[in-house]
Amino acid sequence: MYIATLLCNPAKPCLDPALVDSLRNAWGGGEVLWLAPDIAAEFALEARPDNQWQVWEDLQNIGVDLVLQPAANRRKKMLLADMDSTMIEQECIDELAEEAGVGPSVKDITARAMNGELDFDGALTERVSLLKGLPETVITQVLDTRISLMPGGPTLLATMKAAGAYAALVSGGFTAFTTRIAAELGFDENRANTLLVADGKLTGKPGLPILGRAAKVEALEQITAKLSLSEADVIAVGDGANDLGMLLRAGSGVALHAKPSVAAQCEIRINHGDLTALLYIQGYARSDFKG
Numbered sequence: 001m002y003i004a005t006l007l008c009n010p011a012k013p014c015l016d017p018a019l020v021d022s023l024r025n026a027w028g029g030g031e032v033l034w035l036a037p038d039i040a041a042e043f044a045l046e047a048r049p050d051n052q053w054q055v056w057e058d059l060q061n062i063g064v065d066l067v068l069q070p071a072a073n074r075r076k077k078m079l080l081a082d083m084d085s086t087m088i089e090q091e092c093i094d095e096l097a098e099e100a101g102v103g104p105s106v107k108d109i110t111a112r113a114m115n116g117e118l119d120f121d122g123a124l125t126e127r128v129s130l131l132k133g134l135p136e137t138v139i140t141q142v143l144d145t146r147i148s149l150m151p152g153g154p155t156l157l158a159t160m161k162a163a164g165a166y167a168a169l170v171s172g173g174f175t176a177f178t179t180r181i182a183a184e185l186g187f188d189e190n191r192a193n194t195l196l197v198a199d200g201k202l203t204g205k206p207g208l209p210i211l212g213r214a215a216k217v218e219a220l221e222q223i224t225a226k227l228s229l230s231e232a233d234v235i236a237v238g239d240g241a242n243d244l245g246m247l248l249r250a251g252s253g254v255a256l257h258a259k260p261s262v263a264a265q266c267e268i269r270i271n272h273g274d275l276t277a278l279l280y281i282q283g284y285a286r287s288d289f290k291g
Helices: 017-027 052-060 092-100 105-116 120-129 137-145 154-162 175-185 212-225 240-247
Strands: 001-006 033-036 040-045 067-071 078-081 165-175 189-193 195-198 201-206 232-238 252-256 268-270
Touching: 001 017, 017 040, 052 067, 052 092, 067 120, 067 268, 078 154, 092 105, 092 120, 105 120, 105 232, 105 240, 120 201, 137 175, 154 165, 154 175, 165 175, 165 212, 175 189, 189 212, 212 232, 212 240, 232 240, 240 252
Parallel strands: 078 165, 078 232, 165 189, 232 252, 252 268
Antiparallel strands: 001 040, 001 067, 033 040, 195 201
16 A cells, blocks of 8 residues: 655645545545645555656646655654755855855855765865864854754654654764754754864864765664664655665655755655655644644
8 A cells, every 4th residue: 555645835835636636536546635735635545656757747847746655654753864955954064165255166065965976075075174264153153144944844853753753863064063953953863073173263174984975874773773663664854965875774765855866866755845744744734743
């Protein structure tokens, strides 16, 4: 048995009941369950349709995401999340680079690294080197003035935590950012890289070893083992090439507003919805939301 979930950006509700009914009828699905009026609906299917991705592409053109997944074990016991461009709307290193006056150079390297065009460790080392001499106080300034939470994040955390789930923030960014974001959103733990500081200024070097793609998979393995969970019990979310390892290993790997090269390798692709999409695809209705 499968569940088909259709959803859109909750800030711009556009899910037409006639569209949902039409697809349900075409695929021979069960009764439509509305999770949120004009925003999210689901129905059951006996088998995966052959034209799933053609329909997905057609729906993308009208601002609707389509997710098809096995009905069993949809509601997860653990959230494993990337931070940059996932739980926050920015890339923290890019914002630091703007303050250092090297924004364009760093943004170009970030984009190429997230697309998988560059080795993550080398790209991070190169970008951090461009921040050498930046006062440590700029980190707090950037957090206060440049960083915003991704829409739906607080609701996602509050709802899953209320249901007893464990939440881990695992980032290729920096602990100076993950510590604050994790505390603000209610994550149980966070892992990230460190920015080395001497005499109140960034040294231009990251702490070693660098936390990249392999470290995110290790976090998945270590935390599930600690909690006596299986990887099938995890929903992971990210957007960049360094997230692919954990996205492909987790029971549900969600490519959220991801780079095309990343999304193409994932079964669950959310391009229009916000982070509450992770609740809808687990079968939570808006009336179940907390926070």
